[in-house]
Amino acid sequence: MASSGAMVLAMMGLLAALVCPAAAAAAGFISMPTDNVGDHSYGVHATFCPNLEKIVLDKVAEARRWDIGVVAGLLRIFFHDCFPNGCDASLLLEPSHLYSSERARERPQNQGLHQGALDLIQRIRDAVRDAKCTEVSCADITMLATRQAIKLSGGPDYGVQLGRKDSIDPARIDQVNQFLPAPDAKIWKLIEVFQSRGFDRTDLAALSGAHTIGKTSCPNLASRTGDAAWFVEAIKMNCPGSWDKKQVLDVDTPDDFDHKYYKNIVDGKGVLSTDMELLNDPFIKDLVHKWATDKNFFFWKFGEAMAKMARLPVGGPSEYRENCFKRNSMRETVNLTAEGFAASA
Numbered sequence: 001m002a003s004s005g006a007m008v009l010a011m012m013g014l015l016a017a018l019v020c021p022a023a024a025a026a027a028g029f030i031s032m033p034t035d036n037v038g039d040h041s042y043g044v045h046a047t048f049c050p051n052l053e054k055i056v057l058d059k060v061a062e063a064r065r066w067d068i069g070v071v072a073g074l075l076r077i078f079f080h081d082c083f084p085n086g087c088d089a090s091l092l093l094e095p096s097h098l099y100s101s102e103r104a105r106e107r108p109q110n111q112g113l114h115q116g117a118l119d120l121i122q123r124i125r126d127a128v129r130d131a132k133c134t135e136v137s138c139a140d141i142t143m144l145a146t147r148q149a150i151k152l153s154g155g156p157d158y159g160v161q162l163g164r165k166d167s168i169d170p171a172r173i174d175q176v177n178q179f180l181p182a183p184d185a186k187i188w189k190l191i192e193v194f195q196s197r198g199f200d201r202t203d204l205a206a207l208s209g210a211h212t213i214g215k216t217s218c219p220n221l222a223s224r225t226g227d228a229a230w231f232v233e234a235i236k237m238n239c240p241g242s243w244d245k246k247q248v249l250d251v252d253t254p255d256d257f258d259h260k261y262y263k264n265i266v267d268g269k270g271v272l273s274t275d276m277e278l279l280n281d282p283f284i285k286d287l288v289h290k291w292a293t294d295k296n297f298f299f300w301k302f303g304e305a306m307a308k309m310a311r312l313p314v315g316g317p318s319e320y321r322e323n324c325f326k327r328n329s330m331r332e333t334v335n336l337t338a339e340g341f342a343a344s345a
C-alpha cells in the first residue's frame with residue numbers, strides 16, 4: 001500500500017514535470033535525472049558505497065556549522081574546476097606540486113579559492129576511503145559536496161552523474177584564461193564565453209545566481225560603477241581595495257541560497273560589475289526580472305544548468321587520487337620550485 005502510494009506520487013511528479021516544469025520545480029521535482037552520459041551514471045556508487053551520500057552530507061553539514069563560507073567556497077571550486085575542462089578535480093592539484101607552467105590555481109581568476117572548502121573535500125575523501133570506498137574520485141566528491149551544501153542553504157536539488165575519475169594532468173592555464181571570465185567582463189564577453197562551452201543565455205543568467213551566496217575580495221569592485229551611485233559608494237567605502245578584505249555578494253541574504261540576487265540587481269545593488277551587466281542584454285534582463293519574483297523558476301533553471309555543467313566532457317589519463325591535492329605518483333617529499341626543479345626528494 002505504501003509503495004503504491006509512493007508510485008502514485010512519483011507518477012504525479014513525472015506528469016507535473018511534463019505538463020508544467022515550473023510547477024514540478026515548486027513540488028520539489030527539480031532537474032530530475034533523465035539519462036546517463038558516457039561512462040557516467042546517477043547511481044554508479046549505490047552498490048559498492050551505499051553510505052556515500054550520508055558521509056558527504058554529514059561532513060558538509062558539520063563544516064557548514066563552523067564556517068558558512070564553505071558553501072560558497074565549494075560552489076566556486078566546482079565552477080572553476082568544471083567549466084574550463086570538465087569536472088576532473090584538475091583544479092585541486094596544489095601549485096607547489098606542479099611545474100610553474102601548470103599552476104592554474106595561481107591565475108588571477110582562481111585567486112581566493114576558499115581554503116576551508118578545499119580542506120573539506122580532502123576530509124570527505126579520507127572518510128570515504130575509511131568506509132572502504134576506494135573507487136570514488138575527488139571530482140565526484142566535489143560534485144556531491146557542492147550539491148549538499150546548496151541544499152543545506154535552502155537551494156534546489158539536482159541530479160548529478162557520477163563515476164568520474166581524477167585527472168592526472170593539472171588544469172590547463174590557457175583554458176582557465178579563456179573560459180573563466182574576469183570581474184570586469186562586459187555582457188557580450190560573458191555570453192561569448194558561456195556559448196563557447198555550450199551554455200546559452202538562460203544558463204549564464206541562472207549560473208550567475210550562484211552569487212546569491214559568498215564574498216568577493218575588495219579589489220574586484222574596482223570596475224563597479226553604475227546608476228545607483230549611493231550603493232556603489234557604500235560598498236566601496238565598506239570595502240577599500242585590499243585583498244584581505246571581503247564584501248558579501250548578496251547584500252540582502254548573504255548566506256541563504258535564494259533568489260534575492262536578482263532582486264538586488266533590479267534594485268541596482270548587484271555587487272560585481274558582471275552582475276549588473278546582466279541587465280545589458282534584453283533577453284537576460286527579462287529573466288532577471290522574472291527570477292527576482294519567482295524563486296522556483298530560478299531554482300529549476302539553476303538546477304538544470306548545474307547538471308549540465310556536471311556533464312561537460314572530460315578527457316586524458318585519470319586515476320582515483322588518494323590525496324585530492326596530489327597525483328598518486330607524486331612522492332610526499334617532492335616539492336617543485338618555481339623553475340620546476342625538485343627542491344627535495
Ligand code: HEM
Pocket residue numbers: 069071072073075076079111112113114181182183184185190207208210211213214215216217218220272274
Ligand atoms: C559569469 C561570470 C562570473 C564572473 C565574472 C565571476 C566572478 C567572481 C569573482 C570576481 C568572485 C570573487 C572571488 C574572490 O575575490 O574571492 C566570485 C565569487 C564567487 N563566484 Fe563567481 N563569477 C562568475 C560566475 C560564477 C558561476 C557560474 C558560479 C557558480 C556556478 C560562481 C560562483 C561563485 C561563488 C559561490 C563565489 C563566492 C566564493 C566565496 O565566497 O568563497 N561564479 N565570482
